[in-house]
Amino acid sequence: MTALRLKPNAPALQTESWLVAAGRPAAPGDPLNAPPILASNFAFDAEAGYARDDGTQTWRALEAIVGGLEGGEAVAFSSGMAAASAVLDLIPCGGRVALPEDCYQGVATLAQQAHERGHLVVHRIATADTPAWLAAARDADLLWLESPSNPLLRIADLVAICKAERKPGALVAVDNTFATPLNQQPLLLGADLVVHSATKFFGGHSDLLSGIAVGATQDLRHRLAKCRTLRGATPGALESYLTVRGLRTLALRLAAAQENAAELAEFLAARTTLERVRYPGLESHPDHALAKRQLRGFGTIVTFEVAGGAAAADHLCKSLQLVRHATSLGAVESTIERRAAIPGQEHLPPGLVRLSVGIESIADLQHDFAQALG
Numbered sequence: 001m002t003a004l005r006l007k008p009n010a011p012a013l014q015t016e017s018w019l020v021a022a023g024r025p026a027a028p029g030d031p032l033n034a035p036p037i038l039a040s041n042f043a044f045d046a047e048a049g050y051a052r053d054d055g056t057q058t059w060r061a062l063e064a065i066v067g068g069l070e071g072g073e074a075v076a077f078s079s080g081m082a083a084a085s086a087v088l089d090l091i092p093c094g095g096r097v098a099l100p101e102d103c104y105q106g107v108a109t110l111a112q113q114a115h116e117r118g119h120l121v122v123h124r125i126a127t128a129d130t131p132a133w134l135a136a137a138r139d140a141d142l143l144w145l146e147s148p149s150n151p152l153l154r155i156a157d158l159v160a161i162c163k164a165e166r167k168p169g170a171l172v173a174v175d176n177t178f179a180t181p182l183n184q185q186p187l188l189l190g191a192d193l194v195v196h197s198a199t200k201f202f203g204g205h206s207d208l209l210s211g212i213a214v215g216a217t218q219d220l221r222h223r224l225a226k227c228r229t230l231r232g233a234t235p236g237a238l239e240s241y242l243t244v245r246g247l248r249t250l251a252l253r254l255a256a257a258q259e260n261a262a263e264l265a266e267f268l269a270a271r272t273t274l275e276r277v278r279y280p281g282l283e284s285h286p287d288h289a290l291a292k293r294q295l296r297g298f299g300t301i302v303t304f305e306v307a308g309g310a311a312a313a314d315h316l317c318k319s320l321q322l323v324r325h326a327t328s329l330g331a332v333e334s335t336i337e338r339r340a341a342i343p344g345q346e347h348l349p350p351g352l353v354r355l356s357v358g359i360e361s362i363a364d365l366q367h368d369f370a371q372a373l374g
């Protein structure tokens with residue numbers, strides 16, 4: 001990866017320092033933080049006129065931080081779905097898209113709609129079925145990967161899939177929301193595009209919607225930005241400001257939540273009323289060896305099944321007091337939900353819950369599960 005430098009001749013920075021220092025105004029007298037620019041238009045000068053076309057200083061701060069983290073060229077969007085839509089928009093009409101079977105529901109529905117309208121030909125592949133991905137690479141125009149996957153936390157062999165012989169011009173995109181660039185940098189493994197729901201770990205406080213796509217080249221950046229301009233998928237000023245603010249503490253939050261998740265996964269795996277505790281860091285995880293090779297950390301999401309099915313799982317979600325019964329993930333607070341209750345996810349085991357572990361005290365989290373499991 002090219003080193004993280006604030007200026008061409010500045011010393012290279014570690015990720016933790018980059019998160020704190022990147023994207024700040026640098027001239028004497030400037031505020032330390034890029035302010036939320038509440039403006040649609042600017043007095044003409046050489047480059048900027050209208051915010052939807054040219055962006056703002058607030059978006060650029062966010063794009064500078066995330067572009068550096070992923071080792072590419074970032075474009076900020078209004079949400080993760082807007083970023084995903086822009087990536088699908090890169091594929092010509094009638095193009096073939098390979099999508100994981102276990103995949104963010106919004107992306108799956110979006111692709112399915114494009115398929116039904118005849119815009120794209122979509123087929124689904126199991127995340128961990130590497131031979132099927134290698135075969136798909138020969139005729140797909142886009143391989144869309146999500147690893148770890150949602151909600152089963154399967155791991156795709158990104159290195160093998162990115163190296164596969166591809167149809168000329170074919171793109172590999174990775175939804176890196178669950179891993180974050182601190183745990184995995186797909187562009188450095190050979191992917192062309194990375195997508196984030198910045199609503200999750202980047203924002204980190206469940207108080208905004210935001211998304212980012214990162215291209216490996218200037219050309220991809222240009223095409224993504226063009227799509228943002230024409231589709232009007234523009235980020236809000238306040239949301240971009242808050243996403244930058246969230247990123248400043250990402251390394252600390254992720255480390256704390258990840259440590260909690262590892263301990264809680266062991267704790268839950270030892271409970272007799274819970275089954276199939278899934279966490280890539282557990283040796284019992286089917287992709288543990290690959291996860292160890294590919295990820296710098298195993299993430300903050302733990303999935304498990306409650307014996308007794310849907311009713312018992314709903315009861316657990318409602319009996320927890322510190323852990324909030326709510327959707328979404330990647331925030332400072334722990335949240336839990338039963339996934340088969342989500343429209344489009346009915347195929348999942350009825351008692352399967354997804355837990356997003358936050359930064360609370362591990363002792364309090366364990367007590368909460370102990371009292372709720374009674």
Ligand SMILES: *Cc1c(COP(=O)(O)O)cnc(C)c1O
Nearest residue numbers: 079080081104175177197199210
């Ligand atoms: C939440 C999420 C998205 C969609 O992002 P929004 O910001 O909600 O539009 C996409 N992919 C994954 C893995 C997500 O968790």
